[in-house]
Amino acid sequence: MGGSRKIVKNTGFLYLRMGVMIGITFFTSRILLKTLGINDFGLFSVIVGIVGMLASLRGSFSSSIQRFLNYEMGMEAKDNLRRIYSMGVNIHILISLVFIVITETVGLWFLNYRLVIPPERLSAANWIFQFAIASSVVTIMTIPQDAVIIANQKMKIYAYITILEAALKLGTVLLLPYFGMDRLILYSFFILAVSFLIRLVTSVYCIRTFDICKYRFFWDKTLFKQLGTFAGWNFLGTSAYSLTTEGLNIILNLFGGPVANAARGVSHQIRIALGLFNMNIQLASSPHLTELYAKKELKRFEALFCSISKLAFFIMALLCLPILFYTKFLLGVWLYEVPDYTVVFTQLTLVFVMIRTFHYPIDMIIKAAGDIKHYQILECFTLLIPLPVSYFLLKYGYPLYTAFIVVAFFELINLVLILRIAGRIAKIDLGQYLKTVILPVIFVLGVNIGVGYLVSRSYGPGSIIYNILAILCISIISCLVTWMGGLNIKEKHFARNFIQKALTRVGVIRLSSS
Numbered sequence: 001m002g003g004s005r006k007i008v009k010n011t012g013f014l015y016l017r018m019g020v021m022i023g024i025t026f027f028t029s030r031i032l033l034k035t036l037g038i039n040d041f042g043l044f045s046v047i048v049g050i051v052g053m054l055a056s057l058r059g060s061f062s063s064s065i066q067r068f069l070n071y072e073m074g075m076e077a078k079d080n081l082r083r084i085y086s087m088g089v090n091i092h093i094l095i096s097l098v099f100i101v102i103t104e105t106v107g108l109w110f111l112n113y114r115l116v117i118p119p120e121r122l123s124a125a126n127w128i129f130q131f132a133i134a135s136s137v138v139t140i141m142t143i144p145q146d147a148v149i150i151a152n153q154k155m156k157i158y159a160y161i162t163i164l165e166a167a168l169k170l171g172t173v174l175l176l177p178y179f180g181m182d183r184l185i186l187y188s189f190f191i192l193a194v195s196f197l198i199r200l201v202t203s204v205y206c207i208r209t210f211d212i213c214k215y216r217f218f219w220d221k222t223l224f225k226q227l228g229t230f231a232g233w234n235f236l237g238t239s240a241y242s243l244t245t246e247g248l249n250i251i252l253n254l255f256g257g258p259v260a261n262a263a264r265g266v267s268h269q270i271r272i273a274l275g276l277f278n279m280n281i282q283l284a285s286s287p288h289l290t291e292l293y294a295k296k297e298l299k300r301f302e303a304l305f306c307s308i309s310k311l312a313f314f315i316m317a318l319l320c321l322p323i324l325f326y327t328k329f330l331l332g333v334w335l336y337e338v339p340d341y342t343v344v345f346t347q348l349t350l351v352f353v354m355i356r357t358f359h360y361p362i363d364m365i366i367k368a369a370g371d372i373k374h375y376q377i378l379e380c381f382t383l384l385i386p387l388p389v390s391y392f393l394l395k396y397g398y399p400l401y402t403a404f405i406v407v408a409f410f411e412l413i414n415l416v417l418i419l420r421i422a423g424r425i426a427k428i429d430l431g432q433y434l435k436t437v438i439l440p441v442i443f444v445l446g447v448n449i450g451v452g453y454l455v456s457r458s459y460g461p462g463s464i465i466y467n468i469l470a471i472l473c474i475s476i477i478s479c480l481v482t483w484m485g486g487l488n489i490k491e492k493h494f495a496r497n498f499i500q501k502a503l504t505r506v507g508v509i510r511l512s513s514s
Helices: 003-036 038-054 057-074 079-113 119-151 155-178 183-209 221-294 298-325 327-334 342-357 359-369 373-384 386-395 402-425 430-458 464-486 489-505
Strands: none
Touching (some): 003 038, 003 183, 003 327, 038 183, 038 221, 057 079, 079 119, 079 221, 119 155, 119 183, 119 221, 221 342, 221 386, 221 402, 298 359, 298 464, 327 342, 342 359, 359 402, 386 402, 430 464
């Protein structure tokens, strides 16, 4: 199967996954917010965020293992694959131990002495924290298997496993009202149980499917250094992004309490749902980009990068713009009770998500090239600046949403800086990128924002049917503008094939088998 066909096939499975998971995620958040209440929902959000922030090390080694597996596949060096996997397992055992030490010392201290938590919920908060730590350790130990699945581009299986995980989490939320004990503690325990079950399913599949996943103790100092060096530099950028994301939640807790965390928790669920799209692009394209770079097919490498960057942004904008103009209406339909600050937090989160979409293809090509040191140092510095800036602005009386503006602004600066690094490291023609990606994006985005503004002003708040028709109007016009003004002939052909294959998979149309 050719590279483009494989990307289309894998993307199809991942979009099936995304559609199902978005529906499950939104419904889960709706029921969970109603079941726990605003304060407990906000408390759960900030505590799990702390654990997630401290667990950022896991993502660094995940991409490290996947990158080395794909590079060896591109070089057709099959003997090295088992060695990379076994070393990956060893490394993640060490990561788990380090993670436990940090969370049970620094994390526990911060939870009990720095966060704004109602005194009567402090005991529950500590239970949540312990369950979250255990759940994260289980997830960390699943990462080597996830890396093998993604490196082998088994996106169908990856989609099924992640859909199963989301469905099980929804099931736990639906069960909560039938138990008499503390629902917040019980939900945290259920999340741990789901993590363990998914770990079991993933491990059984990998051991039965891939010979390299039959673990044997192995230690290679040179390989450990290679994996560790790549992951160590990658950790800078990963940890900076995680610290900014979850650190923002902590700052909101300090100045706005659990109510602000609840509002941010809702907007973050939307960010996660939209982030599934960016993850799909990365999972479907990253293995092929790495193999192209390993084979030195640099023209195809650059062309694929530019197409991915543009298509990714256009689809994200088509998703975000209708929500941006009708945020209050959509939140009211989605949630039983909308926490204070949620509307403006969500709108600014959507702006950030659109900017961040450009980051993922750039990240992929730099990591495919393998020289990530300067990239990660720069990204670490740029992404961490918003935290102290936001803290001081809020301390001097600026509104809570100012923190979201600061984060989006520095993400834009970071994008410009890392693009220059990508041009040098991955041999990308920045002039061509400006011409084929940025200029079409500016034109299409400007027209679509104008359309959205005119529709929302002309057809203001009304009945549910009235608002739905306005949203459909914005979506349809935006699609037409994007198709006619943003895509070249090859990209239209690629998009047409993708839509055709996607519809075929769900049985909407049938292609002849001739």
